[in-house]
Amino acid sequence: MIKDIDTLYSRIAGNMKRSAIREILKLTQQPDIISFAGGLPSPESFPVEEVKKISEKVLTEKGITALQYGTTDGCVELREQLSQKYKREGLNIDIKNILITTSSQQGLDLVGKIFINPGDKVICGLPSYLGGISSFAAYGAELIGIKFDKHGMRSDKLSETLENLKQQGIRPKFIYIIPDFQNPAGITMPEFRRREILELAYKYNVLIIEDSPYRELRFDGKPQKMIYELDNKGFVLTLGTFSKILAPGFRMGWILGNDQLIDKLIVAKQSTDLCTPAFLQLIIAEYMKQGLLEKNLINTINAYREKRDLMLKCFREMMPEGVTWTEPEGGLFLFLNLPENMDASELFHIAIEKKVAFVIGQVFHCDGSGKNTMRFNFSFASHEQIKTGISRLAEAIKDMMK
């Protein structure tokens, strides 16, 4: 073995942590454990038969293009379909402002790559998506967490923090926001809060990274405008993905942004993977062209709504006093608060013995807070598993409270 191999690794490698969630998932893969820990879409939502037909069509009509190198910005067909999707939502987005990424995670990595120098400040929610903050931390970002209220990131706290930083001569690289059905909190930011945060971004001249992987999965209530839509000054990059609305196995996402930022991201993508698989891009473009995305989403939304409702019902019926939770209007996750003095990581071990698993909320808090919180995924488990699992969990909490 090479001597002193550890001295050869980069600072980025030193900043990288093995994903806490992926490690937890290994623990929870025993077959008799009911796991609410993962973030997997329900396999029932995968349109296998339609993908089969469309794959054949794409290979018959555009086989060579599908198997050849593509352009770094992505296939025109797919960017056109995304542009039309936004048009149906009342938004004009030119295809030159859309970059196709090999998964939304790649989008987060590219954002980290083009903006972050070691020691740079990045503002995120308390809590926030682990995959996002890990990507930024790898490039050396120092994360500053902003507390939540029921509308998501608190604008008063954000304002204080930005002002404090300004006093110290520090301009953070960006504010990282997941406005719709936030992972992990399950909270959706109302329009007024989005506007408050955007105004702060303008005032302090700071970019916003709007990460919205669950936006299309709304079960009830009215869609809120994307921050990208509210912005008229080019301060926002928005990340989207097909992972939760079509198939995560396609690893297909996109970024919306102004010309200059998209151009910088394209150059970064060139040295990262040159281009995203054209075959998969053309399948998705055809799937959208045939109107299947919206059509199949109805079934997924109905199925997820039922599961969310069932999980909330179980919580209401089974949870002891002092336990509270969020009631998300969409997405895959809800968030549960134990009484302040209880530790979710202790509960985790009791729960595993009772054959039920969740993710400890602390991992989503960049400042190490949130010890009494937990994230639950409701999209993957069956109805039966939700009932049994939450009942086991309620028992575990009651045991711990004794």
Place this chain on the structure above:
Amino acid sequence: MIKDIDTLYSRIAGNMKRSAIREILKLTQQPDIISFAGGLPSPESFPVEEVKKISEKVLTEKGITALQYGTTDGCVELREQLSQKYKREGLNIDIKNILITTSSQQGLDLVGKIFINPGDKVICGLPSYLGGISSFAAYGAELIGIKFDKHGMRSDKLSETLENLKQQGIRPKFIYIIPDFQNPAGITMPEFRRREILELAYKYNVLIIEDSPYRELRFDGKPQKMIYELDNKGFVLTLGTFSKILAPGFRMGWILGNDQLIDKLIVAKQSTDLCTPAFLQLIIAEYMKQGLLEKNLINTINAYREKRDLMLKCFREMMPEGVTWTEPEGGLFLFLNLPENMDASELFHIAIEKKVAFVIGQVFHCDGSGKNTMRFNFSFASHEQIKTGISRLAEAIKDMMK
């Protein structure tokens, strides 16, 4: 627009250059230009019908797995097939020493990410693959180029350089080598040279990155052992890809390495794209299982051999005295040297006027040398285009010599 946007970009973004080749390719996309500039495999080599059948089979038998998230290290089925491919070549490689990457370019990016701090030294060939050196330069590597002889990287020059660096207390992060049908030089390193370089790596305690995207495309002569195979101390990471032997549109590559290095790369890949598309991995695994990779390679190899032979014949018949070229035993590229006093970038403009294009060799030289060199791709153009294109080129050179 956000104020002072340029001050928000990272040093990595500052190190990134728009790919010179991609820019040249735009110039050469006028329909009447015969271009030897790209590095595209011939579309005739794409097994469209077989991929169609196999896609259907994968979706029928493993539809859910194909469309769901996969593990970061890659599908077992594909790693098994790769392990068996190596076994047929007489090499035992456990699947835990194989990491699937979303293109070989991702492999290069991950290598840069885990090893390079700004200012670190990386040793590469003069010339060397642009996508590799760009990835490393993005992370801030300072590239040290080693001259070539007819066997590739000169071990005497490498030894000198390593000794000089050691005297200065500098340990380079790795030596970047493309041993088979090198891009751009078309040179294959014989075993004795591979061993010399490996011994130097041992002596100076430096890693080797062996990048071998064309290895399977050998037209004549005997396969040389991979440096990975010659190494028994875990000093080598080897990158492979399906881009040139199946379809670049799949963006599918792999890395071989010792347990510790593979583990580090897996953690880096988690925050880069979580996992590679399972659908495409399963298609390739089935394609290999059915023995189609080796079977179809025979046709590709025969077609490319004919094209290489034709291009060499044209060179011999048409080129003026003083022009020399490499005669590769495989791969996609050959390299041409003008007389020392001639400038290939001047020739490029004359050639474009005569409607023929190539890549200026200087872009592959990290020290700015190689002004009189040019790279030619022979896999993509038709026989007719090769004849006409090389004739136009010979005219352009003769014009310039006048």
